[in-house]
Amino acid sequence: MDKLTKILAAALVLLLLITIAFPSSLVSAATGTTFTKTTYKTTDLLNLRSSNSVSSNRLTTIPNNTSLTSSYRLGDWYKVTYNGKTGYVIGQYLTKVVTGTSFTKTTYQTTDALSLRQAASTSSTRLLTIPTKTTLTSSFRNGDWYQVTYNKKTGFVSGSYLKKVTTASSTAYTTTERLNLRSAPTTSGALLMTIPTNQVVQSLSISSNWHKVTYGGKTGYVMGTYLKKGTASPASTPAGKADYSGAKMFVLTDSGSTVALRSAASVLSGQIARVGRGTPVIVTNSLHKTRGFVAVQTADGRRGYIEATYLTLFQPSPSNRPLIVIDPGHGGHDPGAVRSGLAERDIVLSVARQVASLLEGKVDLTLTRYTNDYYPTLGDRSAMSNAHSTSRFVSIHVNASTALSASGAESFYYKGSTSVQLAQAIQQRLTSYAGMRNRNIHFANYAVIRGTQAPAVLAELGFLSNSTDRAKLASPTYQARYAQAIADGILATL
Ligand SMILES: [Zn+2]
Structure with missing residues (x-):
């Protein structure tokens, strides 16, 4: 034997020895995994091949967005049947199809140790066990199976062992002035938005007169000085419910009686004039309504304050206009x-x-x-x-x-x-x-x-x-x- 033949012979002996010593390691390369039958969709045009290799025979091409089922894979190759032909497709272009219903994200607590499964079925592969009293959130379910993520694994748990958790209690407050929502509990915090007057905000926590609140989908901080507990509007007239700055309103009193146009937003302040039923006024600033007053201007240009309860959006009768x-x-x-x-x-x-x-x-x-x-x-x-x-x-x-x-x-x-x-x-x-x-x-x-x-x-x-x-x-x-x-x-x- 020449030198090269010797080397080849040695290699052959070595290979034979490995095969005898570790038979499973060679066999396993050809052994796949069987799993619960799963539906997939193709995400691209995809070749169906005779075996788990790009060099194997191409049986056909599967169009994009085709539904396929598989329950066996070899490495990243999934065994599928398409148009009567069975072969392998590469997993990279498959996406799992999950059927079920989406709902508002809800927080649950487990009432027992329970299995997180790959799919919505007791026969599906168990990924791990979630301990009892674990807090989980879900927004998707298939029958009584809830999709959850735990320890970075996403799967399904049986709803029989889930208890709905009512989220941390928040208290409703109403803004009494236009109010800045800030990113931090300080006046130097970034301004996220300005909350209008008379808006209900949910206060999550309070720290030295700064409330952490949510409003319009945003969470931030507002000063407690301009919040009033509860959701009740300060007055029952439309003027008490909204910011009517710029609105034309009318004085609503009993026929023949008048109300005071005052120099300040207080019943103790001086009277500029008395105005009668139906007098039109332009609301110059309705922010004072929390004190029961609205700042107005009359047709003859006089500016003052009228109690909100004496103002209405529509001209009071005798107007018969629509x-x-x-x-x-x-x-x-x-x-x-x-x-x-x-x-x-x-x-x-x-x-x-x-x-x-x-x-x-x-x-x-x-x-x-x-x-x-x-x-x-x-x-x-x-x-x-x-x-x-x-x-x-x-x-x-x-x-x-x-x-x-x-x-x-x-x-x-x-x-x-x-x-x-x-x-x-x-x-x-x-x-x-x-x-x-x-x-x-x-x-x-x-x-x-x-x-x-x-x-x-x-x-x-x-x-x-x-x-x-x-x-x-x-x-x-x-x-x-x-x-x-x-x-x-x-x-x-x-
Ligand atoms: Zn629109």
Whole structure:
């Protein structure tokens, strides 16, 4: 034997020895794992091969997004059957399909030691055991099996051994002034947002007059000085429930009697004038309402304070004019659709204000909000209309879509033939006055029109995501046309 033959022979002997000494180590390379039958989806075009190697025969190609089941794998290769052909696909392009229901994230405690399983079944592989009294969260379940993560492993546990945990108690407070929400319990903490007056916040903890609170999905710190325990509004009139800065309101007293316009927000302060029932005033600042007063300006320019309980949004009788509520959508922490620096919140308020001035003297009208930094809830908006014998309710919105070509105006109604007529009257005019593409009127189960008793319409003026519509929505000329369309549409159906 020459030198090379000797080396080869030695290697052959060595290989034979290894095979005898460690037979399982060589066999295991070809042994796969059997597991509970699992459904997968392909995430790409995928080759089905005759064995667990890219060099093996390609049997066919499986399209993307195909459902496959497997219960056997060899390394990262999964045995699957597709179109009558059985072979192997690489696991990298498979994603597990989990069937079940999503729900609001809930905290649970285990009532016993229990198995975390790979799938929602007692026959599925047990990943580990979770000790009793462990806190877990879940937001997905399949029947009575809850998906949880424990020790970095995600799987399913049986709901029979889970007890719902009520989260740490928080106390409701109401803001008595506009209040800064900060990132830290100090005035130098970063400003997260300004919370409007009369908003309910949940206080989680208190430390030296700083409350840790959640509001509008944000958690931060506010000074306790401007919080009042509970959720009750300071006064029962609309003026007591919201920030009506900028609103036109009316003095509501018994016929023939008057109330004081005072120099300060106190019954002890001097009287500037006495004002009678039905006197219109402009609210210059409703922040004083926590002391029971609202700052106002009269038509002849006198500024002073009136007790909030003597103010109302609608002109009191003997006005027989129809009552109209215009609802500029969104507001405050909720800007609505935003594109190119333009916010739906601001556009719809501008249009709503113009509707109000166009209808001045023809109807009694109020807006659900008069400022851009106040957000009335959808319930507040309907409740405001429902508290009066309102004739028409129009909620103004602006659309947006990821499809940049989507454009035009559309109007929605929920119930009643008058709502349908109102939707038609407004829709027709949005199209003709402002040249909007006509997307027609539609039924829609939107909370704000569903919750309102009066004939109600939600009008979408146009798409902020479409450049042609956006130019109109931003233009004062077109805003005036939208307002005219809504005002005329309302008048046409009264
Ligand atoms: Zn909107």
